[in-house]
Amino acid sequence: MRRTVPHPSIRPVRRWLPGSRLGRRAFVTQALVAFGGVSAAVQFAGQLFPDAVSRPGPVLAGSLALCLAWGLARSRQPTCVRQEFTRPGMTVVVEEGDLFDRPGHLVVGFTDTFDTVVGDSSVINDGSVQGQLLARRYAGDVRRLDAELAAALHGVAPVATETARDKPRGKRARYPLGTVAVLGSRPRLVFAVAYSRMGNDCVASSNVRDLWTGLERLWDAVRDHGELGRVTMPLTGAGLARLYDLDEDSLLRLILLSFVVHSWERAVCRELHVVIRPGELGRINLPETGAFLDTLAAGARRHV
Known part of the structure; x- marks a missing residue:
């Protein structure tokens, strides 16, 4: 090991x-x-x-x-850690950097309504990962992003539809939490995973159970569509989803644990990169994260 x-x-x-x-x-x-x-x-x-x-x-x-x-x-902290897993054969990297500069498939968190309006930040904050997705992958073309979302969600039945009176801004069809819309084309797919609920006041909220459900469905979608390609994701849940149950360290470990457990069943991808924003790195103990990954690698060997 x-x-x-x-x-x-x-x-x-x-x-x-x-x-x-x-x-x-x-x-x-x-x-x-x-x-x-x-x-x-x-x-x-x-x-x-x-x-x-x-x-x-x-x-x-x-x-x-x-x-x-x-x-x-x-007291100096490392800015990245890497763990090789031999069984299953894969690599997990936690690193500081710019999420959108990394190659491979991209994971972006969405709400259950898949809202995209960014202009005045009245629905989606333009500083969020989703706002950056629109600006940097779609050149601000919200119509194109909405069209790809609609095509990806075709055939997925909404669980509810809000009225214009109850939700005057944004989209009104609600999809099951854990729904994953696969956008773009290989080798740079975007996995848009709904792990939070958009309130009628356009404030997103989530909890540990919703995030775990979203991660489960995410790994299934990556396995089905990603062809084992490299996957890059942010510290999902640390932004504007109001997931107050976990601090950044615990949130990161939850993501890593979910990925490794699902990879025990069948390979999800060959490389997973969790990219931490510089402003978030100071709240994460990367040496302890490295030790946690090492423990997961040992557990994976025993599991197999």
């Missing part, structure tokens, strides 16, 4: 995230560890060489500088 290592296509990078909770906590922890070690060393040196520590000012300043330097060096 191979340990998690940086993705080979990306220069191995470790950096300190000073504005993040994890970065500050790691820095303080490592600095305190260093302080304990330095204090013990100074006391020991004082017993052997009393003249060397007769001037406490320089000794204290040097000790503090050493502790701060140690804390900075040891």
